[in-house]
Amino acid sequence: MPTNATRRKIRILFAGAEAVPFCKTGGLGDVAGSLPRALKQAGAKVAVIIPKYSSIPQKYKDQMRHVADFYVPLAWRSIYCGIEKLELDGLDFYFVDNEDYFKRDAGLYGYFDDGERYAFFSKAICEAIAHVPELECDVLHCNDWQTALCPVFLREFYRGVPACNNVKTVFTIHNVKFQGQYGDKLLHDVLGLDGIQAARDQLYCDRESINYMKGALCYSDMLTTVSPSYATELQMPFYGEGLDPIFRRRQGSLAGILNGIDMDVWNPATDPMVGTNYDAESLEKKAENKVALQRELGLREDPTRPLVVMIGRLTNQKGLGLVRYAMDQIMSRSVQVAILGTGDKDQEEAFRYFDNKYGDMMSATIAFDNALSHRMYAGGDILLMPSEFEPCGLSQMIAMRYGTLPVVRETGGLRDSVVPYNKYTGEGTGFRFTNMNAQEMADSLLGACEVFWTQPDMWKRLQLQAMSTDFSWHRAANDYMDIYHGLHPEIIRYSKRRDG
Numbered sequence: 036m037p038t039n040a041t042r043r044k045i046r047i048l049f050a051g052a053e054a055v056p057f058c059k060t061g062g063l064g065d066v067a068g069s070l071p072r073a074l075k076q077a078g079a080k081v082a083v084i085i086p087k088y089s090s091i092p093q094k095y096k097d098q099m100r101h102v103a104d105f106y107v108p109l110a111w112r113s114i115y116c117g118i119e120k121l122e123l124d125g126l127d128f129y130f131v132d133n134e135d136y137f138k139r140d141a142g143l144y145g146y147f148d149d150g151e152r153y154a155f156f157s158k159a160i161c162e163a164i165a166h167v168p169e170l171e172c173d174v175l176h177c178n179d180w181q182t183a184l185c186p187v188f189l190r191e192f193y194r195g196v197p198a199c200n201n202v203k204t205v206f207t208i209h210n211v212k213f214q215g216q217y218g219d220k221l222l223h224d225v226l227g228l229d230g231i232q233a234a235r236d237q238l239y240c241d242r243e244s245i246n247y248m249k250g251a252l253c254y255s256d257m258l259t260t261v262s263p264s265y266a267t268e269l270q271m272p273f274y275g276e277g278l279d280p281i282f283r284r285r286q287g288s289l290a291g292i293l294n295g296i297d298m299d300v301w302n303p304a305t306d307p308m309v310g311t312n313y314d315a316e317s318l319e320k321k322a323e324n325k326v327a328l329q330r331e332l333g334l335r336e337d338p339t340r341p342l343v344v345m346i347g348r349l350t351n352q353k354g355l356g357l358v359r360y361a362m363d364q365i366m367s368r369s370v371q372v373a374i375l376g377t378g379d380k381d382q383e384e385a386f387r388y389f390d391n392k393y394g395d396m397m398s399a400t401i402a403f404d405n406a407l408s409h410r411m412y413a414g415g416d417i418l419l420m421p422s423e424f425e426p427c428g429l430s431q432m433i434a435m436r437y438g439t440l441p442v443v444r445e446t447g448g449l450r451d452s453v454v455p456y457n458k459y460t461g462e463g464t465g466f467r468f469t470n471m472n473a474q475e476m477a478d479s480l481l482g483a484c485e486v487f488w489t490q491p492d493m494w495k496r497l498q499l500q501a502m503s504t505d506f507s508w509h510r511a512a513n514d515y516m517d518i519y520h521g522l523h524p525e526i527i528r529y530s531k532r533r534d535g
Contacts, residue, residue, distance in 0.1 A: 042527040044080040045519050047071070048172035050160050052153070052181035053143060054083055054128070057091045060143055062294070062429060063178055063209050066261075069297050072126055073512035078529040079519070082170065084163070086156055087119055087130035089138040095121060099130060103167045107159050109151075110227035116159045118167055129170065131159045150217040151225050153247070157184035165196045173526065174519045176205045180215030183251035184226070187238070190254050191231055203522040205515075206255035208248070210426050211269060211276045212352075215247030216240060240277070252281045257518055258289045261427035262448035266291030274424055292515060293451050294427040295508035301412075301433045308409035315502050318495065321413065321438055328414030332398035334371050340396075341487045342371045343480065344415035344439065346408050346430055349378030349386070349401075354421030354444060359385050360473035366393050368481055372419075373398040375411055412437040417483055421468075421476045425449045431465070435501035440494075441465040442480050452506070456486070456497060464501040 053059050055068030071081045087099075099119040106113040117132035131137070136152040146152065160182070163170045177185045186204040193199040222245060223229040228238065237253040240246035252258060260266050266289055268274035269282040282289060299305075303321075304314040310327045313320035322338060329336045343365075349355060358365075365372065372393075374386050386399035400407065412418075418434035418441040427448035431441040435453075443449040445467050456463030468479035487494050520528055 040525050040527050044529045045526050046080045046172040047174050049083045049176045050182045051178040054085050058088050069508050073508035077512040077516050082127040084129040086137045087132040107162050110225050150221050153181040154225050160185050161188045165198050171198045173523050174203050178207045179209050180248045183247040186254035187250040204255045205257045206251040208260045216244055219243050219245050260291050262293045262451045263291035264450045265426045265447040292511050295511050296432045296506050298507045301436050303437045308406045309413040315499055324414040335395040340371050341416045341484045343417045343419050344411045345374045345419050347376050349376045349382035352423050354423055355382050357421050357473040357476045361477040364477050371396050375400045415439045432506040438498040438502050442483050445469050
């Protein structure tokens, strides 16, 4: 133990581009809204910092109070930044305010100046740590490319600033496909890093472009990603999206920690969006939700037909090519399929076609409908999730919580969260297949249907095992706390681990 060791709460500043309930486009929003609460329960002093988007609901803006303002140096310019604060359910949220960058009407991302917007956000976070006492921290936990420049800026511009000297950085990769790649003119015109050779070398990804995420991978003290298997996959060329050499080089500082879900929101016993609530002791009531869902979606009301649901983005990553190829074979076995989501136009049109072709055996709802997703988790028998890659995935965890058994491909978080059915021991919480092969997927799905048809007692056993799996955030929070304290061994753990 270090001689200067002290027992206190470790201070974490959790930085991301979105957080529930203020703004969300994907899984990062769920993580930033849930993990910090679990970290606080595990004994950390936590604050969350995100941009102040115009799309944040007015009821939250009305509760914000102004705590600081300053000018952010960004290359040759100095740009106004305000810091607003809101306490929500005992957790402190801070908002970086600049209307030129964040008062936009068409969503959070996808603008021509995203590179400049999130360079400003990253620099503003560093300035806030340096100049706003209540934002001083021991660990700055950054997430995805929008905050990837924070470790770079801290190292290159803030050494010698007292509040920043001892800040350690953790960078979490939620999806390596999105890296923040821009023309190298930003090095001079926006980042102000063109005169620093080390930064130039570690940001360049080819002769004329730079990569924000690459900078974070090189500069951060610790790298994490959202499942153990994905941490391994990132070191392979197929999954690493060109960054696999860095992941292999830094494997000793790379950890995979499986995300959790909000066990209160996703609870079939109390879910207000579900017609008939149920739990493990009243699992027979789940059948009422199936009948109601069949009626709502215009499907044949037949309890003997397994109802397969798919919920999420309709993109190639989700393995929908396999589903389209195998659809005729699946439907020939008297299986019902219901799909909910939006995405690529060709995928949307394909499933509209199948909806029309198979009548009351197939339903495709091309929309984002949160309430319907709850009813589908509760009413389905099987969740199909044949992803090409899946860093973590939440749908399979939610489905298990509702006793809807997942059929998944063995990749990323799907491998780590779904225990495959063993017909000899009865173990399992779902079904898995290995290769990106439509026939292999269909065999796994129809094999699950055979258990549904012929072994109802075993099916119920698998449901109960799935429903009893702990996907709460406290498990992940304990693992992150171990990482934070490993970076700061002089800070003695304030509270005991919360295991189980």
